[in-house]
Amino acid sequence: MYLVESGGGLVQPGGSLxxxxxxxxxxxxxxWMSWVRQAPGRGLEWVASIKQGGSQKYxxxxxxxxFTVSRDDAEKSLFLQMxxxxxxxxxxxxxxxxxxxxxxxxxxxxxxxxxxxx
Amino acid sequence: EIVxxxxxxxxxxxxxxRATLSCRASQSVSVYLAWYQQRxxxxxxxxxxxxxxxxxxxxxxFSGSGSGTDFTLTISSLEPEDFAVYYCQxxxxxxxxxxxxxxxxxx
Numbered sequence: 001m002y003l004v005e006s007g008g009g010l011v012q013p014g015g016s017l018x019x020x021x022x023x024x025x026x027x028x029x030x031x032w033m034s035w036v037r038q039a040p041g042r043g044l045e046w047v048a049s050i051k052q053g054g055s056q057k058y059x060x061x062x063x064x065x066x067f068t069v070s071r072d073d074a075e076k077s078l079f080l081q082m083x084x085x086x087x088x089x090x091x092x093x094x095x096x097x098x099x100x101x102x103x104x105x106x107x108x109x110x111x112x113x114x115x116x117x118x
Numbered sequence: 119e120i121v122x123x124x125x126x127x128x129x130x131x132x133x134x135x136r137a138t139l140s141c142r143a144s145q146s147v148s149v150y151l152a153w154y155q156q157r158x159x160x161x162x163x164x165x166x167x168x169x170x171x172x173x174x175x176x177x178x179x180f181s182g183s184g185s186g187t188d189f190t191l192t193i194s195s196l197e198p199e200d201f202a203v204y205y206c207q208x209x210x211x212x213x214x215x216x217x218x219x220x221x222x223x224x225x
Contacts, residue, residue: 044162046215103150108161
């Protein structure tokens with residue numbers, strides 16, 4: 001079972017970035033998926049979750065209107081489109097599978113680092 | 119938003135000792151409280167869910183207790199690989215799902 005994030009990097013304030021998470025080893029379409037981030041030296045923060053099929057999406061208030069979570073079940077992939085980035089968005093972004101329950105993450109990727117700086 | 123407060127911030131113990139970590143919620147989360155372990159440079163790992171249930175593959179030295187607003191993670195006899203940061207997380211009232219600020223368990 002693997003979750004592999006990609007798309008991180010350095011971006012200027014106000015810029016955009018799209019993260020991807022490729023899943024393998026499980027039936028991706030059967031699970032809620034989420035993004036959780038961790039600023040350098042800080043704790044964990046839930047960012048967004050998306051239901052199987054993509055019909056429901058939820059976000060932490062600080063990213064609403066700027067970030068969009070999506071998924072492609074046929075390609076077993078999860079995405080996070082991040083716009084209007086600020087320094088406060090600098091973090092490691094983890095893709096995580098909600099196993100038994102939608103808010104309980106049993107498998108995590110190794111993360112993609114996003115740095116917002118001029 | 120439910121705020122989770124973990125204590126202590128840092129816990130200094132030796133291998134073989136017993137560790138007791140606490141998590142207090144700003145309002146009741148029933149039993150919908152999980153614990154994660156994060157080693158340096160690694161992703162978090164699920165240890166305990168619904169307050170008392172060990173996740174798949176988690177050793178029996180890890181146990182959880184509590185309900186409502188007060189929860190405890192106990193490690194009965196510390197192994198060298200247990201020195202890490204531990205986070206509690208609630209899924210009772212969401213969005214947002216929230217985490218505690220973490221407890222660093224150090225040698």
